[in-house]
Amino acid sequence: MSDSIILGIESSCDDTSAAIIKGNCILSNIAANQEIHKEYGGVVPELASRAHQQNIIPVVQKSLTKANIQQNDIAAIGFTRGPGLLGSLLVGTSFAKSLAMSLNVPLIEVNHLQAHILAHFIDDANPEPPTFPFLCLTVSGGHTMIVLVKDYFEMEIIGKSIDDAAGEAFDKIGKIMDLDYPAGPIIDRLSKDGDPNAFTFNKPRLESYDYSFSGIKTSVLYFIQKEVKKNPDFIKENLNDLCASVQKTIIDILMIKLEKTAKDLNIKNVAIAGGVSANSALRKAMQDNEKKFGWNIFIPKFEYTTDNAAMIAMVAKLKFERSEFTDLRTTATSKYDL
Structure with a gap:
């Protein structure tokens, strides 16, 4: 049963993805991206759903071909039910x-946020998977939260963003600087040639473990408006320094709360997950804290950071072993508690 072949399907936002897992080993992980959203500076929901309709059959077929399996080899199908x-x-x-009905195989619903966290248990995600309990900073375009992971399906949100997510802040600030969408990877790349201490932006002062990123967005907006009045070429002339300073501020905000949580809960096993976990400055901050605080850090492979079906297949595999199936009456949900 542990070596059963499972198909995972992910379609929560603008990436159509399908993956095949056998045991904890990913045999294929295929994704189709939607370039059209760049024209609009963000994901347009109606265009995204139409593109999924066009992409899903080719993507699933390609995942089967790459894994060298037939439809009849599939023992179960996992899919993202939400959020998204x-x-x-x-x-x-x-x-x-x-597809589950036509193949007469079990159907398994997956929580997208759980999948980001449990991607760490894919065979090649880390040299070693995390041991329980561990903290996971789950940070993406839509979500930012610190999760205490006590077991595969026993998770507690310790802190979360009360407004924008970190990835959303990157994208909105990128738009202010006239960068393409998604801006996060562009800011990361441009930061490498910039001074992270060139400019200072506001950081929130929340007493709890929660995050807030609306303040830095406003701080950057007002600062740039003021400087552009004095020098219309300010953004162009200072783009690398601006990106580096913005990135440093966002990563500092993330790490301050994560460090506090780890200290207060006395937990040394600390992981990151989600699209922003691909950020080079966040990865370096984790490595620095490994030395500074004696953390055991877990940073996933790049291909398991963004929305992907491999993580959906991983959760489906764990639920398959527990016979946690859903029926055909299940429906998608935009909100799905962790």
Whole structure:
């Protein structure tokens, strides 16, 4: 049963992805990206759901071909039920239900946020998987939270963003600086040639473990507006320093709360997950804290950071072993508690 072949399907936002897992080993992990959203500076839900409809059959077929398996080899189908964009989720949910019914195999619903965290247990995600309990900073375009992971399916949110997510802050600030969407990877790249201490931006002062990123967005906006009045070429002339300073501020905000949580809960096993965990400055900050605080850090491979079906297949595999199946009456949901 542990070596059963499972198909995972992910369609929560603008990436259509399908993966095949056998045991904890990923045999294929295919994704189709939607370039059209760059024109609009963000994901347009209606366009995303239409693109999923076009992409899902080719993506699933390619995942089967790469894994060198047939449809009849599939023992179960896992799919993202939520959270995410409802129209996008409906495409993946409907397809998964239809295929499961046609193959007469179990259907397994997966929480997208749990999947980001449990991606650490894919065979090649880390040299060694985390041991329980561990803290996981789950940070993406839509979510930012510190999660205490006590077991595979026993998780507690210790702190979360009360407004924007960190990835959302990167993208909105990128838009202020006229960068393409998604801006996070662009800011990361441009930061490498900039001075992270060139400019100072506001950091929130919340007493709890919660985050806030709306303040830095406003701080950057007002600062740039003021400087551009004095020098219309300010952004162009200082772009690398601006990116480096913005990135440092966002990473500092993330790490201050994570350090406090780890200290207060006396936990040394600390992981990161989600799209922003691909950020080079965040990875370096984790490595620095490994030395500074004696943490055991877990940083996933790049391909398991962004939205991908491998992480969905991993959770589906764990649920398959527990016979945690869902029926065809299940529906997609834009909000899905961890």
